Amino acid sequence: MQYELIAKRYTKPLIDMCDQNALENLSELLNGVAESFKNEKFIQIMNSNNVKSEAKTALVLDMVAPAKSEVVNNLVKLLAENGRLPLIPALACELKREIARSKRMYQGRIYSNNVIDQASVDSIARDLGNKVGATIALEFVPAQYDGIRVEVDELNIEINFSKSRLNAQLVEHILKAI
Known part of the structure; x- marks a missing residue:
């Protein structure tokens, strides 16, 4: 804007x-x-x-x-x-x-069509924060996403785990092995 x-x-x-x-x-x-x-x-x-x-x-x-x-x-x-x-x-x-930013504290969101409990959200936030050396607070947002997507805009982080993408990669790997 x-x-x-x-x-x-x-x-x-x-x-x-x-x-x-x-x-x-x-x-x-x-x-x-x-x-x-x-x-x-x-x-x-x-x-x-x-x-x-x-x-x-x-x-x-x-x-x-x-x-x-x-x-x-x-x-x-x-x-x-x-x-x-x-x-x-x-x-x-x-x-x-x-x-x-000066305190290295960031807000993010987790999108999924499956409900994710707060303990899992906190665990993901803590682990991600340890990886990037910051404190991250994540909020669960229900969405029509077949898997899990984590976004932290301020850090330009987007992590996707899609069931359909995982299945496609699995099929591709099996076909290469044959």
């Missing part, structure tokens, strides 16, 4: 100027504001040409006021000046991703 590329440009300076604790607090705050962008009325206000930019800025500044942070206030003002307040959800996501 176009917002993700722009969000990266805002995230880098934040990472450079804030320590880890401040980044985590900022990420939590931005995630709270990003939740507002799931509300249809809030989106209408932000996209409305009838609502002045100053009012939109004041609304978001009120949302982040409890943080009492000059960095956050300046970030909101900068986004507002450039007409990029709708960028906040992408910025929150990118900041969360960068914090996870």
